[in-house]
Amino acid sequence: MRKSLVSVVLATSALATVITLHTLTHNGARAAAPELTPAASVPHRAAYTQDGRLQFPDTYREWVYLSSGLDMSYRDRGMDHSMFDNVFADPTSYREFMRTGTWPDGAQLALETRGATEKGSINKSGKFQNGDMMGVEVHVKDTKRFAGGWAFFAFDGTTPAAQIPTAADCYSCHRDHAVVDTTFVQFYPTLLPVAKLHGTVRADGSP
Numbered sequence: 001m002r003k004s005l006v007s008v009v010l011a012t013s014a015l016a017t018v019i020t021l022h023t024l025t026h027n028g029a030r031a032a033a034p035e036l037t038p039a040a041s042v043p044h045r046a047a048y049t050q051d052g053r054l055q056f057p058d059t060y061r062e063w064v065y066l067s068s069g070l071d072m073s074y075r076d077r078g079m080d081h082s083m084f085d086n087v088f089a090d091p092t093s094y095r096e097f098m099r100t101g102t103w104p105d106g107a108q109l110a111l112e113t114r115g116a117t118e119k120g121s122i123n124k125s126g127k128f129q130n131g132d133m134m135g136v137e138v139h140v141k142d143t144k145r146f147a148g149g150w151a152f153f154a155f156d157g158t159t160p161a162a163q164i165p166t167a168a169d170c171y172s173c174h175r176d177h178a179v180v181d182t183t184f185v186q187f188y189p190t191l192l193p194v195a196k197l198h199g200t201v202r203a204d205g206s207p
C-alpha cells in the first residue's frame with residue numbers, strides 16, 4: 001500500500017516536470033538547456049517554434065510503422081521517380097487508436113518518401129528502398145490549435161515547417177477520401193480492423 005502511494009507520488013512529480021519543461025520550451029519562454037530539448041524531455045510530442053512552425057519530429061523513425069505504398073499515384077507528381085512512402089504514427093496516439101479506433105488530440109502521423117530501386121546487390125527482381133530521402137510530411141491533430149482539427153506540414157530537410165495553407169489539396173483529398181478522421185486508415189492494415197470494430201470508419205468510405 002505504502003509502496004504504491006510512493007510510486008504514484010513519484011510518477012506524478014515526474015509528469016509535472018515533463019509538462020513544465022515542455023511548456024517552457026514550447027512557449028520559448030526561455031532557451032532550453034541542450035539536454036532539455038523537446039525531443040529529449042518529451043519524446044514524440046509535437047513542438048512548435050514561437051511563430052508556429054512545427055519542429056522536425058526527430059524521433060519519427062522510432063514511431064509505430066503503419067504501412068508502405070509503392071508508386072501510389074494519387075497525386076500529380078509526374079511519375080518520373082519510382083518511390084516508396086512509409087507511414088508512422090507516434091506511439092502514444094497509436095495505442096490510443098488501438099483502444100478507441102480513432103486519433104486523440106496530439107496525434108502525429110509522418111509520411112516519408114524514399115526512392116525505389118531495382119538494381120543493387122543480389123536483387124534480381126522487385127524493388128527495394130534506396131537511401132534517397134525525398135521528403136517527410138506530417139499530419140497533426142490538435143483541435144485547440146488548428147481550425148478543422150488537423151494540419152499538414154511538409155519538411156525541407158529538418159528545418160521547422162510552416163503549416164500548409166488549408167486551401168491546399170492535401171486537406172480536400174484527405175477530407176473527401178480518407179476513411180477515419182481524415183487519415184487513410186483504409187491503407188493501414190493493422191488499423192483498419194480496429195476502426196471497423198469501433199465503428200469509426202466513415203459510413204460512405206470504401207476501403
Ligand code: HEC
Pocket residue numbers: 067068069072074075085086087109110111137138139152153154164168169170171173174178182183184185187188
Ligand atoms: C489525391 C489525394 C491526396 C492528396 C492531394 C494528398 N494526400 Fe496525403 N495521403 C493520400 C493517401 C492515399 C495516403 C496513404 C498513403 C499510403 O497508404 O502509403 C496519404 C497519406 C498521407 C500521410 C500519412 C497520414 C495520413 O493522414 O494518412 C500524410 C502525412 C500525408 N498524406 C500528407 C499529405 C500532404 C502534406 C499533402 C499535400 C501536400 C497530401 N498528403 C496530399 C492521399 C492524398
